[in-house]
Amino acid sequence: MRIAWRELRRRPSRFVTATAILTLLATLLMLLGGLLDGLIDGATSAVAAQRGGIIVFSSTSEKSFPRSRISPSLRATVAQVPGVVDVGGIGVAQLGARVPGNGPRDLADVALFGYELAPRGVPAPPGPGEAYADRSLERKGIHPGVTIEVGPARTPIRIVGMVDGLSYSDQGTLWSSPDTWRNATNANLPEAGVGPGVFQALVVRVDPGADPAAVARRIDGRTGGATESLSLGAAVNALPGVSQQRSTFNQIIGVTIVIAVVVVALFFALLTVERAGLYAVLKALGATSQTLFGGVVLQGVVVTALATAVGTVIALAIDIAIPPGSIPYTLLPSRVLTSALALLLAAVFGCVFSLRRVLRIDPASAIGTGQ
Protein backbone atom coordinates (compact mmCIF):
# COMPACT_ATOMS: atom_id res chain seq x y z
CA MET A 1 0.00 0.00 0.00
CA ARG A 2 2.73 2.36 1.06
CA ILE A 3 4.75 1.42 -2.03
CA ALA A 4 1.72 1.99 -4.27
CA TRP A 5 1.18 5.40 -2.73
CA ARG A 6 4.84 6.33 -3.20
CA GLU A 7 4.70 5.22 -6.82
CA LEU A 8 1.75 7.55 -7.39
CA ARG A 9 3.66 10.45 -5.94
CA ARG A 10 7.04 9.74 -7.49
CA ARG A 11 5.92 8.64 -10.92
CA PRO A 12 2.79 10.65 -11.61
CA SER A 13 3.58 10.59 -15.32
CA ARG A 14 2.70 6.89 -15.43
CA PHE A 15 -0.84 7.70 -14.40
CA VAL A 16 -1.40 10.80 -16.49
CA THR A 17 -3.07 9.02 -19.42
CA ALA A 18 -5.53 7.13 -17.26
CA THR A 19 -6.26 10.22 -15.17
CA ALA A 20 -6.88 12.30 -18.29
CA ILE A 21 -9.27 9.77 -19.80
CA LEU A 22 -11.08 9.32 -16.50
CA THR A 23 -11.31 13.10 -16.10
CA LEU A 24 -13.03 13.31 -19.48
CA LEU A 25 -15.40 10.53 -18.47
CA ALA A 26 -16.10 12.17 -15.10
CA THR A 27 -16.80 15.49 -16.81
CA LEU A 28 -19.08 13.77 -19.31
CA LEU A 29 -20.90 12.02 -16.49
CA MET A 30 -21.46 15.28 -14.59
CA LEU A 31 -22.58 17.07 -17.78
CA LEU A 32 -25.03 14.31 -18.64
CA GLY A 33 -26.39 14.35 -15.11
CA GLY A 34 -26.62 18.15 -15.16
CA LEU A 35 -28.43 18.13 -18.48
CA LEU A 36 -30.83 15.44 -17.33
CA ASP A 37 -31.58 17.29 -14.11
CA GLY A 38 -31.90 20.55 -16.03
CA LEU A 39 -34.31 19.02 -18.54
CA ILE A 40 -36.37 17.35 -15.84
CA ASP A 41 -36.36 20.52 -13.83
CA GLY A 42 -37.55 22.57 -16.81
CA ALA A 43 -40.33 20.12 -17.49
CA THR A 44 -41.47 19.55 -13.94
CA SER A 45 -40.37 22.14 -11.39
CA ALA A 46 -43.78 23.83 -11.27
CA VAL A 47 -45.46 20.54 -10.38
CA ALA A 48 -42.66 19.38 -8.10
CA ALA A 49 -43.05 22.63 -6.10
CA GLN A 50 -46.65 21.83 -5.16
CA ARG A 51 -47.15 21.55 -1.44
CA GLY A 52 -49.20 18.42 -1.26
CA GLY A 53 -48.35 14.76 -1.14
CA ILE A 54 -50.95 13.69 -3.67
CA ILE A 55 -52.14 14.99 -7.04
CA VAL A 56 -55.64 13.89 -8.05
CA PHE A 57 -56.53 13.64 -11.75
CA SER A 58 -59.78 12.54 -13.31
CA SER A 59 -59.58 8.89 -14.21
CA THR A 60 -59.89 9.33 -17.98
CA SER A 61 -57.10 11.91 -18.16
CA GLU A 62 -54.16 9.53 -18.37
CA LYS A 63 -52.46 11.66 -15.72
CA SER A 64 -52.39 14.70 -17.98
CA PHE A 65 -53.32 18.14 -16.64
CA PRO A 66 -54.91 19.46 -19.89
CA ARG A 67 -57.09 16.35 -20.25
CA SER A 68 -58.15 16.17 -16.64
CA ARG A 69 -61.27 17.78 -15.16
CA ILE A 70 -62.33 17.83 -11.52
CA SER A 71 -65.86 19.07 -10.87
CA PRO A 72 -66.82 20.87 -7.63
CA SER A 73 -68.77 17.83 -6.40
CA LEU A 74 -65.84 15.47 -7.03
CA ARG A 75 -63.63 17.89 -5.17
CA ALA A 76 -66.04 17.89 -2.22
CA THR A 77 -65.91 14.08 -2.12
CA VAL A 78 -62.10 14.11 -2.08
CA ALA A 79 -62.02 16.71 0.68
CA GLN A 80 -64.00 14.39 2.96
CA VAL A 81 -61.72 11.38 2.63
CA PRO A 82 -60.10 10.54 6.00
CA GLY A 83 -56.43 11.52 6.04
CA VAL A 84 -56.96 14.47 3.69
CA VAL A 85 -56.05 17.71 5.46
CA ASP A 86 -56.46 20.24 2.69
CA VAL A 87 -57.42 20.31 -0.99
CA GLY A 88 -56.56 22.96 -3.56
CA GLY A 89 -57.62 23.09 -7.20
CA ILE A 90 -55.04 23.62 -9.92
CA GLY A 91 -55.14 24.11 -13.68
CA VAL A 92 -52.70 25.16 -16.39
CA ALA A 93 -53.03 26.65 -19.87
CA GLN A 94 -50.09 26.85 -22.27
CA LEU A 95 -50.32 30.02 -24.27
CA GLY A 96 -48.29 32.49 -26.29
CA ALA A 97 -47.95 35.92 -24.71
CA ARG A 98 -47.47 39.30 -26.35
CA VAL A 99 -45.09 41.46 -24.38
CA PRO A 100 -45.16 45.21 -24.86
CA GLY A 101 -42.00 46.38 -26.61
CA ASN A 102 -41.43 43.02 -28.33
CA GLY A 103 -42.16 42.46 -32.03
CA PRO A 104 -45.64 41.18 -32.98
CA ARG A 105 -44.25 37.72 -33.79
CA ASP A 106 -41.96 37.54 -30.78
CA LEU A 107 -44.30 35.67 -28.46
CA ALA A 108 -43.25 34.42 -25.05
CA ASP A 109 -44.34 30.85 -24.33
CA VAL A 110 -45.99 30.79 -20.95
CA ALA A 111 -47.80 28.24 -18.81
CA LEU A 112 -50.54 30.07 -16.96
CA PHE A 113 -51.48 28.34 -13.71
CA GLY A 114 -54.60 28.91 -11.68
CA TYR A 115 -54.05 27.75 -8.10
CA GLU A 116 -55.49 27.79 -4.63
CA LEU A 117 -52.76 26.30 -2.44
CA ALA A 118 -49.59 28.29 -3.03
CA PRO A 119 -46.68 26.13 -4.19
CA ARG A 120 -43.21 26.62 -2.72
CA GLY A 121 -41.88 30.11 -3.44
CA VAL A 122 -45.21 31.55 -4.60
CA PRO A 123 -47.42 33.90 -2.53
CA ALA A 124 -51.17 33.41 -2.19
CA PRO A 125 -53.13 33.91 -5.45
CA PRO A 126 -53.08 37.55 -6.67
CA GLY A 127 -56.10 39.65 -7.66
CA PRO A 128 -58.19 39.20 -10.82
CA GLY A 129 -56.26 39.67 -14.04
CA GLU A 130 -52.95 39.54 -12.18
CA ALA A 131 -50.15 36.98 -12.04
CA TYR A 132 -46.71 36.23 -10.63
CA ALA A 133 -44.17 35.37 -13.32
CA ASP A 134 -41.26 32.96 -13.27
CA ARG A 135 -37.92 34.73 -13.44
CA SER A 136 -36.93 32.86 -16.63
CA LEU A 137 -39.50 35.07 -18.40
CA GLU A 138 -37.46 38.18 -17.60
CA ARG A 139 -35.44 37.52 -20.74
CA LYS A 140 -38.63 38.05 -22.71
CA GLY A 141 -39.21 41.43 -21.09
CA ILE A 142 -41.72 40.23 -18.53
CA HIS A 143 -41.30 42.27 -15.34
CA PRO A 144 -43.54 43.43 -12.49
CA GLY A 145 -45.83 46.21 -13.68
CA VAL A 146 -45.91 44.97 -17.27
CA THR A 147 -49.24 43.90 -18.70
CA ILE A 148 -48.96 41.08 -21.22
CA GLU A 149 -51.65 39.70 -23.53
CA VAL A 150 -52.03 35.94 -23.64
CA GLY A 151 -53.42 33.81 -26.45
CA PRO A 152 -55.24 34.77 -29.64
CA ALA A 153 -57.92 36.53 -27.59
CA ARG A 154 -55.21 38.77 -26.12
CA THR A 155 -56.41 38.35 -22.56
CA PRO A 156 -54.56 40.97 -20.50
CA ILE A 157 -52.56 39.81 -17.50
CA ARG A 158 -50.73 42.23 -15.28
CA ILE A 159 -47.49 40.97 -13.71
CA VAL A 160 -47.36 41.79 -10.01
CA GLY A 161 -44.23 39.95 -8.91
CA MET A 162 -41.57 37.42 -9.82
CA VAL A 163 -41.02 33.86 -8.55
CA ASP A 164 -38.00 31.58 -9.02
CA GLY A 165 -37.34 28.23 -10.63
CA LEU A 166 -40.83 27.20 -11.65
CA SER A 167 -41.29 25.91 -15.16
CA TYR A 168 -43.66 23.52 -16.85
CA SER A 169 -42.99 21.76 -20.14
CA ASP A 170 -39.89 23.96 -20.54
CA GLN A 171 -42.04 27.07 -20.35
CA GLY A 172 -41.87 29.86 -17.82
CA THR A 173 -44.92 29.89 -15.58
CA LEU A 174 -47.48 32.52 -14.58
CA TRP A 175 -49.36 32.08 -11.31
CA SER A 176 -52.88 33.53 -11.11
CA SER A 177 -56.15 33.05 -9.30
CA PRO A 178 -58.38 30.18 -10.51
CA ASP A 179 -60.79 32.64 -12.16
CA THR A 180 -58.06 34.44 -14.07
CA TRP A 181 -56.88 31.06 -15.36
CA ARG A 182 -60.46 29.94 -16.25
CA ASN A 183 -61.17 33.18 -18.10
CA ALA A 184 -57.97 32.98 -20.10
CA THR A 185 -58.56 29.30 -20.88
CA ASN A 186 -62.16 29.77 -22.00
CA ALA A 187 -61.29 32.84 -24.09
CA ASN A 188 -58.30 31.29 -25.84
CA LEU A 189 -58.89 27.54 -25.84
CA PRO A 190 -62.69 27.32 -26.21
CA GLU A 191 -62.64 23.57 -26.86
CA ALA A 192 -60.98 23.12 -23.44
CA GLY A 193 -63.88 24.87 -21.72
CA VAL A 194 -63.70 24.83 -17.96
CA GLY A 195 -66.93 25.58 -16.16
CA PRO A 196 -67.28 27.56 -12.93
CA GLY A 197 -65.53 25.86 -10.00
CA VAL A 198 -63.94 23.27 -12.27
CA PHE A 199 -60.19 22.50 -12.04
CA GLN A 200 -57.88 20.19 -13.93
CA ALA A 201 -56.45 18.51 -10.86
CA LEU A 202 -56.33 18.71 -7.08
CA VAL A 203 -53.34 19.19 -4.83
CA VAL A 204 -54.07 17.21 -1.69
CA ARG A 205 -52.31 17.67 1.62
CA VAL A 206 -52.21 14.51 3.66
CA ASP A 207 -52.26 14.14 7.42
CA PRO A 208 -48.57 13.78 8.37
CA GLY A 209 -49.44 10.64 10.31
CA ALA A 210 -51.17 8.97 7.37
CA ASP A 211 -49.63 6.85 4.63
CA PRO A 212 -49.98 8.90 1.41
CA ALA A 213 -50.31 5.78 -0.76
CA ALA A 214 -53.15 4.49 1.40
CA VAL A 215 -54.88 7.89 1.33
CA ALA A 216 -54.54 7.98 -2.48
CA ARG A 217 -56.18 4.54 -2.74
CA ARG A 218 -58.93 5.66 -0.39
CA ILE A 219 -59.60 8.77 -2.51
CA ASP A 220 -59.96 6.70 -5.68
CA GLY A 221 -62.24 4.31 -3.78
CA ARG A 222 -64.47 7.08 -2.43
CA THR A 223 -64.86 8.67 -5.85
CA GLY A 224 -65.91 5.32 -7.27
CA GLY A 225 -62.98 5.27 -9.65
CA ALA A 226 -63.70 8.72 -11.05
CA THR A 227 -60.23 9.87 -9.97
CA GLU A 228 -56.67 8.68 -10.36
CA SER A 229 -54.57 9.81 -7.41
CA LEU A 230 -50.80 9.83 -7.63
CA SER A 231 -48.05 10.71 -5.24
CA LEU A 232 -46.39 14.00 -6.11
CA GLY A 233 -43.32 12.13 -7.36
CA ALA A 234 -45.40 9.87 -9.58
CA ALA A 235 -47.31 12.87 -10.94
CA VAL A 236 -43.99 14.53 -11.80
CA ASN A 237 -42.78 11.38 -13.56
CA ALA A 238 -46.06 11.19 -15.50
CA LEU A 239 -45.47 14.61 -17.06
CA PRO A 240 -44.87 14.38 -20.82
CA GLY A 241 -41.38 13.23 -21.81
CA VAL A 242 -40.02 12.93 -18.29
CA SER A 243 -39.69 9.17 -18.03
CA GLN A 244 -38.36 8.90 -21.61
CA GLN A 245 -35.72 11.53 -20.94
CA ARG A 246 -34.78 9.82 -17.74
CA SER A 247 -34.39 6.39 -19.26
CA THR A 248 -32.47 7.69 -22.28
CA PHE A 249 -30.05 9.67 -20.15
CA ASN A 250 -29.66 6.91 -17.61
CA GLN A 251 -28.67 4.55 -20.41
CA ILE A 252 -26.01 6.96 -21.64
CA ILE A 253 -24.83 7.50 -18.07
CA GLY A 254 -24.69 3.72 -17.57
CA VAL A 255 -22.59 3.27 -20.71
CA THR A 256 -20.23 6.02 -19.53
CA ILE A 257 -19.73 4.23 -16.21
CA VAL A 258 -19.09 0.95 -18.02
CA ILE A 259 -16.45 2.72 -20.12
CA ALA A 260 -14.86 3.99 -16.90
CA VAL A 261 -14.72 0.40 -15.61
CA VAL A 262 -13.10 -0.72 -18.88
CA VAL A 263 -10.55 2.10 -18.78
CA VAL A 264 -9.53 1.30 -15.20
CA ALA A 265 -9.52 -2.45 -15.91
CA LEU A 266 -7.35 -2.16 -19.02
CA PHE A 267 -4.98 0.40 -17.55
CA PHE A 268 -4.28 -1.50 -14.37
CA ALA A 269 -4.20 -4.88 -16.11
CA LEU A 270 -1.42 -3.50 -18.33
CA LEU A 271 0.34 -2.00 -15.35
CA THR A 272 0.13 -5.32 -13.51
CA VAL A 273 1.67 -7.15 -16.47
CA GLU A 274 4.43 -4.56 -16.51
CA ARG A 275 4.99 -5.00 -12.79
CA ALA A 276 5.07 -8.82 -12.83
CA GLY A 277 8.80 -8.83 -12.03
CA LEU A 278 8.49 -6.31 -9.23
CA TYR A 279 5.51 -8.12 -7.73
CA ALA A 280 7.41 -11.42 -7.81
CA VAL A 281 10.30 -9.84 -5.90
CA LEU A 282 7.94 -8.29 -3.35
CA LYS A 283 6.21 -11.64 -2.92
CA ALA A 284 9.60 -13.28 -2.43
CA LEU A 285 10.25 -10.73 0.32
CA GLY A 286 7.00 -11.80 1.96
CA ALA A 287 4.35 -9.51 0.46
CA THR A 288 0.96 -11.17 0.18
CA SER A 289 -1.30 -10.95 -2.87
CA GLN A 290 -3.72 -8.97 -0.69
CA THR A 291 -1.13 -6.30 0.00
CA LEU A 292 -0.21 -6.02 -3.67
CA PHE A 293 -3.82 -5.98 -4.84
CA GLY A 294 -4.64 -3.44 -2.12
CA GLY A 295 -1.99 -1.24 -3.70
CA VAL A 296 -3.60 -1.59 -7.14
CA VAL A 297 -7.01 -0.65 -5.72
CA LEU A 298 -5.49 2.28 -3.84
CA GLN A 299 -3.97 3.60 -7.05
CA GLY A 300 -7.18 3.03 -9.00
CA VAL A 301 -9.25 4.86 -6.41
CA VAL A 302 -6.80 7.77 -6.04
CA VAL A 303 -6.53 8.24 -9.81
CA THR A 304 -10.31 8.11 -10.16
CA ALA A 305 -10.91 10.43 -7.20
CA LEU A 306 -8.53 12.96 -8.73
CA ALA A 307 -10.25 12.65 -12.12
CA THR A 308 -13.64 13.04 -10.44
CA ALA A 309 -12.53 16.15 -8.57
CA VAL A 310 -11.22 17.77 -11.75
CA GLY A 311 -14.34 16.67 -13.65
CA THR A 312 -16.53 18.24 -10.98
CA VAL A 313 -14.64 21.52 -11.18
CA ILE A 314 -15.03 21.55 -14.98
CA ALA A 315 -18.74 20.78 -14.69
CA LEU A 316 -19.14 23.58 -12.13
CA ALA A 317 -17.24 25.99 -14.38
CA ILE A 318 -19.56 25.08 -17.24
CA ASP A 319 -22.52 25.63 -14.93
CA ILE A 320 -21.25 29.13 -14.16
CA ALA A 321 -20.36 29.87 -17.79
CA ILE A 322 -23.76 28.94 -19.21
CA PRO A 323 -26.05 32.00 -19.31
CA PRO A 324 -29.16 31.24 -17.23
CA GLY A 325 -32.06 29.97 -19.27
CA SER A 326 -30.03 29.22 -22.41
CA ILE A 327 -29.36 25.51 -21.87
CA PRO A 328 -31.27 23.39 -19.36
CA TYR A 329 -28.39 22.44 -17.08
CA THR A 330 -28.67 22.05 -13.34
CA LEU A 331 -25.78 20.63 -11.37
CA LEU A 332 -27.27 19.25 -8.18
CA PRO A 333 -24.99 18.31 -5.25
CA SER A 334 -26.75 14.96 -5.03
CA ARG A 335 -25.95 14.30 -8.70
CA VAL A 336 -22.28 15.19 -8.19
CA LEU A 337 -22.15 12.88 -5.19
CA THR A 338 -23.79 9.90 -6.87
CA SER A 339 -21.65 10.35 -9.98
CA ALA A 340 -18.50 10.45 -7.86
CA LEU A 341 -19.60 7.37 -5.97
CA ALA A 342 -20.41 5.51 -9.19
CA LEU A 343 -16.96 6.36 -10.56
CA LEU A 344 -15.18 5.17 -7.42
CA LEU A 345 -17.13 1.92 -7.51
CA ALA A 346 -16.22 1.62 -11.19
CA ALA A 347 -12.56 2.05 -10.18
CA VAL A 348 -12.69 -0.71 -7.59
CA PHE A 349 -14.58 -2.96 -9.98
CA GLY A 350 -12.10 -2.24 -12.77
CA CYS A 351 -9.20 -3.15 -10.48
CA VAL A 352 -10.78 -6.51 -9.71
CA PHE A 353 -9.84 -7.54 -13.24
CA SER A 354 -6.18 -7.41 -12.17
CA LEU A 355 -6.73 -9.58 -9.10
CA ARG A 356 -6.29 -12.92 -10.85
CA ARG A 357 -3.05 -11.76 -12.41
CA VAL A 358 -1.71 -10.59 -9.04
CA LEU A 359 -2.70 -13.89 -7.41
CA ARG A 360 -1.00 -15.91 -10.12
CA ILE A 361 2.39 -14.23 -9.79
CA ASP A 362 4.81 -16.84 -8.48
CA PRO A 363 7.35 -15.56 -5.95
CA ALA A 364 9.73 -18.28 -7.16
CA SER A 365 9.97 -16.47 -10.49
CA ALA A 366 11.85 -13.67 -8.71
CA ILE A 367 14.92 -15.78 -8.16
CA GLY A 368 17.31 -17.07 -10.75
CA THR A 369 15.73 -15.43 -13.73
CA GLY A 370 18.61 -13.55 -15.22
CA GLN A 371 16.25 -11.19 -17.05
Added chain:
Amino acid sequence: MTTTASSHRQIAPPALEMTNVRKVYPMGDDEVVALDHATLTLGSDEIVALLGPSGSGKTTLCSIAGGLLTPTAGSVVVGGQDITAYNTKRLAKFRQETVGFVFQSVNLVPFLTARENLLVVNELGRRTGKQQARSRADQLLEELGLSDRRDNLPSQLSGGQRQRVAIGRALMNEPELVLFDEPTSALDTHLGEQVMQLIRSEMKSRGTAAVVVTHDERIVHYTDRTVRITDGVLHA
Protein backbone atom coordinates in the same frame (compact mmCIF):
# COMPACT_ATOMS: atom_id res chain seq x y z
CA MET B 1 30.49 -21.29 33.08
CA THR B 2 32.41 -22.41 30.01
CA THR B 3 30.28 -25.50 29.75
CA THR B 4 27.15 -23.35 29.62
CA ALA B 5 28.64 -21.28 26.83
CA SER B 6 29.70 -24.28 24.78
CA SER B 7 26.43 -26.11 25.35
CA HIS B 8 24.65 -22.96 24.28
CA ARG B 9 26.55 -23.03 21.02
CA GLN B 10 25.52 -26.63 20.52
CA ILE B 11 21.83 -25.79 21.12
CA ALA B 12 21.86 -23.20 18.31
CA PRO B 13 20.09 -25.17 15.56
CA PRO B 14 21.63 -25.57 12.11
CA ALA B 15 20.67 -22.74 9.77
CA LEU B 16 19.50 -25.27 7.19
CA GLU B 17 18.74 -28.97 7.21
CA MET B 18 17.60 -30.39 3.89
CA THR B 19 17.00 -34.12 3.98
CA ASN B 20 16.45 -36.26 0.89
CA VAL B 21 14.88 -33.40 -0.95
CA ARG B 22 13.52 -34.14 -4.38
CA LYS B 23 12.01 -31.65 -6.78
CA VAL B 24 10.23 -32.68 -9.92
CA TYR B 25 8.88 -30.14 -12.40
CA PRO B 26 6.08 -31.24 -14.67
CA MET B 27 6.97 -30.64 -18.32
CA GLY B 28 3.94 -31.31 -20.43
CA ASP B 29 3.39 -35.05 -20.10
CA ASP B 30 6.99 -35.47 -19.03
CA GLU B 31 8.80 -34.64 -15.82
CA VAL B 32 12.11 -32.95 -15.07
CA VAL B 33 13.93 -34.08 -11.95
CA ALA B 34 15.68 -30.85 -10.92
CA LEU B 35 16.86 -32.10 -7.53
CA ASP B 36 17.24 -35.64 -6.25
CA HIS B 37 18.08 -36.95 -2.76
CA ALA B 38 19.57 -33.63 -1.84
CA THR B 39 20.80 -33.64 1.73
CA LEU B 40 22.57 -30.55 3.02
CA THR B 41 23.18 -29.13 6.48
CA LEU B 42 24.50 -25.65 7.18
CA GLY B 43 25.87 -24.62 10.57
CA SER B 44 24.33 -21.56 12.14
CA ASP B 45 27.02 -19.22 10.79
CA GLU B 46 28.37 -21.22 7.88
CA ILE B 47 28.86 -19.87 4.36
CA VAL B 48 28.57 -22.51 1.66
CA ALA B 49 29.29 -22.10 -2.03
CA LEU B 50 26.94 -24.07 -4.26
CA LEU B 51 28.83 -24.70 -7.46
CA GLY B 52 27.50 -26.31 -10.60
CA PRO B 53 26.88 -25.92 -14.30
CA SER B 54 23.83 -24.33 -15.79
CA GLY B 55 20.65 -26.31 -15.30
CA SER B 56 22.14 -28.40 -12.49
CA GLY B 57 19.51 -27.38 -9.94
CA LYS B 58 21.21 -24.58 -7.98
CA THR B 59 18.33 -22.13 -8.19
CA THR B 60 15.86 -24.88 -7.40
CA LEU B 61 17.77 -25.78 -4.23
CA CYS B 62 17.94 -22.15 -3.15
CA SER B 63 14.25 -21.64 -3.84
CA ILE B 64 13.33 -24.62 -1.70
CA ALA B 65 15.66 -23.60 1.13
CA GLY B 66 14.16 -20.10 1.07
CA GLY B 67 10.53 -21.20 1.03
CA LEU B 68 9.87 -20.00 -2.53
CA LEU B 69 9.16 -23.53 -3.69
CA THR B 70 7.92 -26.60 -1.86
CA PRO B 71 9.79 -29.88 -2.34
CA THR B 72 8.17 -32.85 -4.08
CA ALA B 73 9.65 -35.10 -1.36
CA GLY B 74 11.98 -34.80 1.61
CA SER B 75 12.06 -32.29 4.43
CA VAL B 76 13.34 -28.75 4.87
CA VAL B 77 14.11 -27.21 8.26
CA VAL B 78 15.39 -23.63 8.47
CA GLY B 79 16.67 -22.32 11.78
CA GLY B 80 14.81 -25.13 13.57
CA GLN B 81 11.57 -24.37 11.73
CA ASP B 82 10.20 -27.23 9.63
CA ILE B 83 8.73 -25.55 6.55
CA THR B 84 8.18 -28.70 4.50
CA ALA B 85 4.40 -28.64 4.74
CA TYR B 86 3.86 -24.88 4.92
CA ASN B 87 1.12 -23.41 2.75
CA THR B 88 1.54 -20.29 0.60
CA LYS B 89 0.56 -17.93 3.36
CA ARG B 90 2.82 -19.39 6.04
CA LEU B 91 5.66 -19.49 3.54
CA ALA B 92 5.18 -15.77 2.84
CA LYS B 93 5.42 -15.05 6.55
CA PHE B 94 8.42 -17.36 6.85
CA ARG B 95 10.19 -15.46 4.05
CA GLN B 96 9.33 -12.16 5.70
CA GLU B 97 10.87 -13.21 8.98
CA THR B 98 13.49 -15.87 8.55
CA VAL B 99 15.37 -15.65 5.25
CA GLY B 100 17.00 -13.08 3.03
CA PHE B 101 17.41 -13.24 -0.74
CA VAL B 102 19.86 -11.64 -3.08
CA PHE B 103 18.82 -12.29 -6.63
CA GLN B 104 20.96 -12.64 -9.70
CA SER B 105 19.44 -9.63 -11.35
CA VAL B 106 19.23 -6.66 -9.09
CA ASN B 107 15.56 -6.36 -8.29
CA LEU B 108 15.30 -3.13 -6.37
CA VAL B 109 12.06 -1.17 -6.44
CA PRO B 110 12.94 1.43 -9.08
CA PHE B 111 11.02 4.38 -7.63
CA LEU B 112 12.28 3.97 -4.08
CA THR B 113 15.57 5.29 -2.72
CA ALA B 114 18.28 2.95 -1.44
CA ARG B 115 17.09 3.49 2.13
CA GLU B 116 13.42 2.96 1.26
CA ASN B 117 14.31 -0.25 -0.55
CA LEU B 118 15.62 -1.54 2.75
CA LEU B 119 12.62 -0.26 4.67
CA VAL B 120 10.22 -2.09 2.33
CA VAL B 121 11.14 -5.31 4.13
CA ASN B 122 9.96 -3.88 7.43
CA GLU B 123 6.82 -2.41 5.89
CA LEU B 124 5.86 -5.84 4.57
CA GLY B 125 6.64 -7.63 7.80
CA ARG B 126 6.32 -5.03 10.56
CA ARG B 127 8.73 -6.84 12.83
CA THR B 128 9.90 -3.70 14.53
CA GLY B 129 8.84 -0.11 14.97
CA LYS B 130 9.51 2.47 12.31
CA GLN B 131 12.24 4.20 14.26
CA GLN B 132 14.08 0.96 14.89
CA ALA B 133 13.81 -0.06 11.24
CA ARG B 134 15.19 3.30 10.15
CA SER B 135 18.22 3.12 12.37
CA ARG B 136 18.82 -0.47 11.26
CA ALA B 137 18.63 0.54 7.60
CA ASP B 138 21.02 3.43 8.19
CA GLN B 139 23.44 1.18 10.02
CA LEU B 140 23.37 -1.40 7.22
CA LEU B 141 23.88 1.25 4.56
CA GLU B 142 26.82 2.59 6.51
CA GLU B 143 28.39 -0.87 6.75
CA LEU B 144 27.88 -1.34 3.05
CA GLY B 145 29.55 2.00 2.31
CA LEU B 146 26.35 3.56 1.00
CA SER B 147 25.70 6.26 3.60
CA ASP B 148 26.09 9.05 1.09
CA ARG B 149 23.89 7.20 -1.41
CA ARG B 150 20.94 6.37 0.78
CA ASP B 151 18.61 8.92 -0.83
CA ASN B 152 19.51 7.94 -4.39
CA LEU B 153 17.19 5.99 -6.65
CA PRO B 154 18.52 2.69 -8.06
CA SER B 155 18.88 4.35 -11.47
CA GLN B 156 21.38 6.76 -9.87
CA LEU B 157 23.54 3.94 -8.51
CA SER B 158 26.26 1.81 -10.12
CA GLY B 159 25.78 -1.95 -10.60
CA GLY B 160 27.97 -2.73 -7.61
CA GLN B 161 26.17 -0.19 -5.42
CA ARG B 162 22.82 -1.67 -6.38
CA GLN B 163 23.99 -5.15 -5.50
CA ARG B 164 25.13 -3.79 -2.13
CA VAL B 165 21.68 -2.28 -1.55
CA ALA B 166 20.21 -5.69 -2.37
CA ILE B 167 22.51 -7.26 0.24
CA GLY B 168 21.35 -4.70 2.77
CA ARG B 169 17.74 -5.51 1.93
CA ALA B 170 18.40 -9.22 2.50
CA LEU B 171 19.79 -8.45 5.95
CA MET B 172 17.02 -6.09 7.09
CA ASN B 173 14.91 -8.78 8.74
CA GLU B 174 17.88 -10.26 10.67
CA PRO B 175 17.57 -13.56 8.81
CA GLU B 176 18.76 -17.00 9.92
CA LEU B 177 19.87 -17.75 6.40
CA VAL B 178 20.66 -15.63 3.36
CA LEU B 179 20.43 -17.09 -0.13
CA PHE B 180 22.56 -15.53 -2.83
CA ASP B 181 21.76 -16.63 -6.37
CA GLU B 182 24.73 -15.68 -8.51
CA PRO B 183 25.24 -12.34 -6.75
CA THR B 184 28.28 -11.42 -8.81
CA SER B 185 27.37 -12.66 -12.25
CA ALA B 186 26.24 -9.20 -13.38
CA LEU B 187 29.43 -7.58 -12.09
CA ASP B 188 32.96 -7.50 -13.50
CA THR B 189 35.69 -9.57 -11.82
CA HIS B 190 37.07 -6.83 -9.62
CA LEU B 191 33.64 -5.66 -8.45
CA GLY B 192 32.55 -9.26 -7.99
CA GLU B 193 35.45 -9.88 -5.62
CA GLN B 194 34.67 -6.74 -3.66
CA VAL B 195 31.05 -7.79 -3.28
CA MET B 196 32.08 -11.31 -2.19
CA GLN B 197 34.45 -9.78 0.35
CA LEU B 198 31.58 -7.70 1.64
CA ILE B 199 29.20 -10.65 1.77
CA ARG B 200 31.70 -12.62 3.79
CA SER B 201 32.36 -9.87 6.29
CA GLU B 202 28.67 -9.06 6.71
CA MET B 203 27.76 -12.71 7.28
CA LYS B 204 30.66 -13.38 9.63
CA SER B 205 30.13 -10.26 11.71
CA ARG B 206 26.51 -11.24 12.24
CA GLY B 207 27.00 -14.96 12.52
CA THR B 208 24.49 -15.50 9.75
CA ALA B 209 24.57 -18.55 7.50
CA ALA B 210 24.54 -18.20 3.73
CA VAL B 211 24.34 -20.24 0.54
CA VAL B 212 26.12 -18.58 -2.36
CA VAL B 213 25.15 -20.02 -5.74
CA THR B 214 27.70 -19.64 -8.47
CA HIS B 215 29.42 -21.27 -11.37
CA ASP B 216 32.50 -19.16 -10.78
CA GLU B 217 35.29 -21.20 -9.13
CA ARG B 218 36.99 -18.10 -7.68
CA ILE B 219 34.13 -17.46 -5.32
CA VAL B 220 34.98 -20.52 -3.25
CA HIS B 221 37.84 -18.50 -1.69
CA TYR B 222 35.30 -16.46 0.19
CA THR B 223 33.23 -19.33 1.57
CA ASP B 224 33.75 -21.87 4.32
CA ARG B 225 32.84 -24.89 2.26
CA THR B 226 31.97 -25.82 -1.28
CA VAL B 227 29.16 -28.12 -2.32
CA ARG B 228 29.03 -29.21 -5.93
CA ILE B 229 25.89 -30.08 -7.81
CA THR B 230 25.45 -31.80 -11.15
CA ASP B 231 22.16 -32.88 -12.66
CA GLY B 232 20.33 -32.31 -9.39
CA VAL B 233 22.68 -34.41 -7.28
CA LEU B 234 24.89 -32.92 -4.54
CA HIS B 235 28.55 -33.86 -3.94
CA ALA B 236 30.56 -32.67 -1.00
